[in-house]
Amino acid sequence: MFVIPSIDLMAGEVVRLAQGKATEKKVYSKDPMAMARRWEKVDGKVLHLVDLEGAFEGQMGNLEMIGQIARSVKMPCQVGGGIRDLAVAEKILKTGAQRVIFGSVACDSPETIDEAVKKFGPERVVVGIDARDGVVETRGWTKPSGWKAVDLAARMAQGGVNRIIYTDVVRDGMMTGPNIPAVQEMIRAFPGNVISSGGISGLKDLQALDKSGGVEGVIVGRALYEGAMEDEVCRLSTF
Numbered sequence: 001m002f003v004i005p006s007i008d009l010m011a012g013e014v015v016r017l018a019q020g021k022a023t024e025k026k027v028y029s030k031d032p033m034a035m036a037r038r039w040e041k042v043d044g045k046v047l048h049l050v051d052l053e054g055a056f057e058g059q060m061g062n063l064e065m066i067g068q069i070a071r072s073v074k075m076p077c078q079v080g081g082g083i084r085d086l087a088v089a090e091k092i093l094k095t096g097a098q099r100v101i102f103g104s105v106a107c108d109s110p111e112t113i114d115e116a117v118k119k120f121g122p123e124r125v126v127v128g129i130d131a132r133d134g135v136v137e138t139r140g141w142t143k144p145s146g147w148k149a150v151d152l153a154a155r156m157a158q159g160g161v162n163r164i165i166y167t168d169v170v171r172d173g174m175m176t177g178p179n180i181p182a183v184q185e186m187i188r189a190f191p192g193n194v195i196s197s198g199g200i201s202g203l204k205d206l207q208a209l210d211k212s213g214g215v216e217g218v219i220v221g222r223a224l225y226e227g228a229m230e231d232e233v234c235r236l237s238t239f
Contacts, residue, residue, distance in 0.1 A: 054082020067095030171199030
């Protein structure tokens with residue numbers, strides 16, 4: 001298991017939201033490129049980039065900056081936020097990103113994900129499953145989808161997806177610890193790689209996730225930005 005540092009972009013700034021709420025925004029940097037360099041300097045293995053305007057509005061507002069980062073750093077970049085059709089996904093991949101993360105569209109149109117896997121290949125397609133009490137939420141976590149998280153994961157596997165990001169939206173940005181039972185349930189439901197996201201407060205949470213087994217990586221944002229753990233944790237693969 002390894003740490004994936006996150007850069008969440010809103011209006012060109014690096015921010016974190018509490019439980020995905022735009023009203024609960026904290027700005028950490030006005031220089032996203034400098035932040036990307038920070039994670040590259042400590043040998044981060046993957047960089048997680050999210051366009052929050054895209055997540056809320058369905059129209060990416062930070063694509064130019066995402067492209068600049070993807071072309072400038074050596075670490076692979078995975079990009080999410082408002083990717084709801086293959087044309088947008090292709091545009092992002094052409095900027096230099098290695099993976100695109102589909103979210104809402106996986107609930108609305110699972111067959112679109114099937115097409116994405118066929119078009120781009122399974123290593124370039126990731127599905128973000130963001131859940132509250134086991135039910136997937138869409139449109140920047142503003143709308144319950146009706147899908148159970150484990151059912152959506154199983155459907156994605158049927159279409160050839162081999163990597164998902166599971167986020168507990170209640171814990172995201174709160175530094176209250178990951179929902180390990182929910183992560184384990186997801187691992188049982190999905191035969192591919194599972195990346196955990198949401199709630200990391202420090203090294204003890206990484207150790208607990210690592211000990212639980214089956215997690216490929218963990219996305220960390222606020223805990224890194226607020227100094228709850230050293231940047232060098234990005235170099236580690238076991239905890």
